[in-house]
Amino acid sequence: MMQRIEFYDDFRTYLRDFYADQKKRFPHFSYRFFCRKAGLKSPSHFTEIMDGRRKLTSKMMDSFIKGLGLTENDARYFTILVNFNQSKNSTEKQQLLMQMRGMKRKVKQALVSTDYYEYYSKWYNIILRELACLIDWADDYDLLAKSVVPQIKKSEARESIEFLLSTGFIKKENGRYIQSEPAITSGSEVCSLGIRNFNRIMAERAQKAIEEFPTSERDIQSLTVGISKHGYRLIKQEMQEFISRVVRIVDDDKDADQVYNINVHLFPMSIRQEGRGPCNE
Known part of the structure; x- marks a missing residue:
């Protein structure tokens, strides 16, 4: 079951849960779709990193953050988590772990x-x-x-x-x-x-x-x-x-001072023309 990112202590587990959640909600979601959204050339990058056969390098970090759709704070936690999991230095891992603990929020949805x-x-x-x-x-x-x-x-x-x-x-x-x-x-x-x-x-x-x-x-x-x-x-x-x-x-946002409403609409403005275009079902 997909959880907030700060509940994870292994970024590969997070990637697996992310993929399973997206696949369940959107059947057309695939590794290729993720890599295309992230701007990665090879669709195998996601599976290789998720399975531990390849490291998530700093060069690919921004691409993964984009593909995962992370907010600024979640992106920061994800970066620290990746470094924590891939580090071989015990002192560095301890420092990264302390940073992760400091970022854990207690907000529930x-x-x-x-x-x-x-x-x-x-x-x-x-x-x-x-x-x-x-x-x-x-x-x-x-x-x-x-x-x-x-x-x-x-x-x-x-x-x-x-x-x-x-x-x-x-x-x-x-x-x-x-x-x-x-x-x-x-x-x-x-x-x-x-x-x-x-x-x-x-x-x-x-x-x-x-x-x-x-x-x-x-x-x-x-x-x-x-x-x-x-x-x-x-x-x-x-x-x-x-x-x-x-x-x-x-x-x-801990400094809220006003209430806003956000409306997101998507609705048809014409009758569907059946049989037109290669994407019609």
Whole structure:
């Protein structure tokens, strides 16, 4: 089972788990696909390094980091881990081990069931779960409600916090609110009514954000392209990997001072023309 990289003490085990995870999620994933993404000339490089028949040299390190889609912090840990595993010097290994221990995080990512309708049914539950832990609002529900964009009612803020506390999404310690699980995701496939409704509301908020916020505070991009079914699967994989990297960036950000929403959309704008192109199935 694939785990966060800091839980590994052998980079080859990490590579094996990475490949198994990618293959399970994306059947078309292969060693050749990884090497092409990483910019490696030979598709055998991945298997030879993973099986210990070849060293992962410093020249290939950046390529592997690119192929694995690692964030900056994860890339740093991976580099130290590789050096630790391949070093023959006991003193050096001890120093590298200490660096690895210092980088281990205690952040867990909770997977919210798509059946957890109530959490997603009120869009401000998700926002308040973040906001209540960011600002010093001292149980002033009026202040909390007015800090949400768009503003909600004081009664809605109170009701939401009570729900989040009772269900364990947040907890109160020493007068401050903290998240029980700092990173929450609905998973790559969502289908419940609650989540669909939340996504619809956030898409509407994205439209309004174009007029309400300057470009220095929001980034909205759009791309219209012609793709095949195969291209769709590849783009969808990239989107899922992007979200995973964003979650890790958020985990590492200890100075958060504002709540943002990130929408990633991919949908058809025309009827499929069956039988056209070599990639059609």
